[in-house]
Amino acid sequence: MPQTAETFEQYTRRIGSYVAGKNPMAILRTTPRTLARAFGAASRRRLTARPAPGKWSAGEILAHLSELELLWGCRLRLILGQSGVPIVGMDQDVWAKNSAYRRIDPRRALATFLAIRQANLELLGRLTPAQRKRWGAHSQFGRLTVTRLMQLLAGHDINHTRQIVQRLAPKRRRALS
Numbered sequence: 001m002p003q004t005a006e007t008f009e010q011y012t013r014r015i016g017s018y019v020a021g022k023n024p025m026a027i028l029r030t031t032p033r034t035l036a037r038a039f040g041a042a043s044r045r046r047l048t049a050r051p052a053p054g055k056w057s058a059g060e061i062l063a064h065l066s067e068l069e070l071l072w073g074c075r076l077r078l079i080l081g082q083s084g085v086p087i088v089g090m091d092q093d094v095w096a097k098n099s100a101y102r103r104i105d106p107r108r109a110l111a112t113f114l115a116i117r118q119a120n121l122e123l124l125g126r127l128t129p130a131q132r133k134r135w136g137a138h139s140q141f142g143r144l145t146v147t148r149l150m151q152l153l154a155g156h157d158i159n160h161t162r163q164i165v166q167r168l169a170p171k172r173r174r175a176l177s
Helices: 008-019 024-039 044-048 058-081 092-099 106-126 146-168
Strands: 085-087 135-138 142-145
Touching (some): 058 146
Antiparallel strands (some): 135 142
């Protein structure tokens, strides 16, 4: 039986469940180390291998993470500049196609992600409680506060970090009988 696509609401609930009761900033700070460790000494072949047709490789997921880090950083700065600012959603498949994720060097995507994440973490770390309550009017998420943005980004991190770690985990060898 074919698997039905997850709705936006189901996706949002799932991503939110990953951070329930956890500190989003701690997750956002930990993700770069986790990804760098996962990429470790993995070969380019391993980084670009797709687990199944239509599924992203670890490198493609990281290209996605680096672009989303740029996007969420921009959204954060828009919200801080003007509470209530309109924020348009994005289609990840269109971005993947237009940016040719498959052709992006995975190690360069990692370096990009690490640099942008560091800048975003520094900004987030300086925010006051009042600034964290500022919000944007997102076309899909609705009223999106800085705090909610951090939670969504942390859940997104967990989701994709799990996928990357799984794709790069050493294959278990079958015991010879």
